[in-house]
Amino acid sequence: MTETSETTGTTAPVVAMLNQKGGVGKTTLTVQLGGLLASRGWDVLAVDLEPEGALTSILGFDDVYGDLDQPVTLHDLLLDPQSHADHAGDLVLEGPEFDLLPAHEKMVDNTASALEGEPKARERLGMALDTLRDDYDAILVDNEPSINVLTDNALRNSDGVVIPTYAEGLSIQGLDRLQKQIASIEEYYGPVNVLALVINRIEHNKQAEAMVQSLRDGFGEHLPVVEIRKRVALQRSLVQEGVSVVAADEETDMLPHLEDLAGVVERELLPESRPVVGDE
Ligand SMILES: Nc1ncnc2c1ncn2[C@@H]1O[C@H](COP(=O)(O)OP(=O)(O)O)[C@@H](O)[C@H]1O
Ligand SMILES: [Mg+2]
Structure with a gap:
């Protein structure tokens, strides 16, 4: 038995990081965006695909x-969703900011x-994810760096896709391959909704700035482009505490940029009536 999300009463959109x-x-x-959305009152589930x-x-x-005694895992759930989807909730782990x-x-x-x-x-x-979607406001799916049936699943079954990229030449070539994967999914299943391009880990040098500009020139007309600079705080909150900069209370000048990204997800996919965040 499932209930619809307590905060909004609707089913959760799925956002794939690809x-x-x-x-x-x-x-x-995935962690920074999950933490930010959670801090804004949304009930978030992250999926480690x-x-x-x-x-x-x-x-x-x-x-x-690594627990090999587990009777059902995400592997089993994907291999035989019909048998296991009703119990998907049993696999979910609770984190300080969002579930996993x-x-x-x-x-x-x-x-x-x-x-x-x-x-x-x-x-x-x-x-x-069918039964889980009723329990959350948003589901974020983290993906492996490949083009395969799993990442096709993420494209095919998401309501929006966030594309992080790195401001360097090879990464831009990589975007080309991703575009092709998106096009082949669209051919069979219909449109894929790319929510944003995130240029990440931008370094402080002329070459990086030039790459950022060329990515903006190439994509900025069609897509929100979010720029996130290389900042140790973004890494540290994960490595040291396993949480976002919000929960780790890390000060970073990138917070407004992460907020922009959360804002895109909210604007495009989440209901207008925001949950009320309790007073602290
Ligand atoms: N904006 C950033 N500033 C500094 N380090 C970053 C930033 N984004 C990612 N990293 C670091 O870069 C590495 C790769 O990031 P990760 O999120 O694991 O990439 P992916 O999941 O795409 O493989 C990690 O060590 C991570 O901590
Ligand atoms: Mg990864």
Whole structure:
């Protein structure tokens, strides 16, 4: 039995953090955005769809990730959502800011290959999250740096996609491949809603500034472009405390930029009636 979200009474939109390039900030931004949305009163679930489980680890759940005695994991949920989706809530772990549907060690070199060729292989994430969507205001999905059936699932079953990228040449070439993946999903399943491009970890040099400008020139007309500079605070809150800069009380000049990103998600996907955040 499920209830609709206590704060808004609607089902949660799914936001996928996607880029097939590693190290661009998908996991970092999942935590920072999740924490920010939570601080604004939204009930957030993060889903670790990355087999290596970096998000699960950062949030402090290495033990769950490696627990081979677990009868049902995200792997099983994706392989057989019909049998397990009603109990997906049992897998959810509670964090200080938001909840987590953790990755599991079994997913490494396994989930994507097992799914490939199965019926509705690209609809499994939606089926898996079906009952959970009623319990939250927003669901953020962190992804692995690949183009495969799992990331196709994220594209196909999300209501919006956030694309973190890095201000350097190779990363821009990578965006090209991601565009192709998006186009091939759109061909079969209909439009993908890209919410924002986040240029992340921008360094303080002329080359980086030039890249930022060329990304803005290339995408800024069609998409909100959020710029996030390289700041140790954004890394430290995760590494030291497993939380966002908000919960870690880290001062950073990037907070307004993270707020811009949260604002895009709110504006595009969340109900107008904001939950009331309790007085502190
Ligand atoms: N804006 C930033 N400033 C400083 N370090 C960052 C920033 N964004 C990400 N990082 C660091 O860069 C590395 C890669 O980020 P991560 O979120 O793991 O990328 P991905 O999930 O795309 O592979 C991590 O060590 C992370 O702490
Ligand atoms: Mg990651």
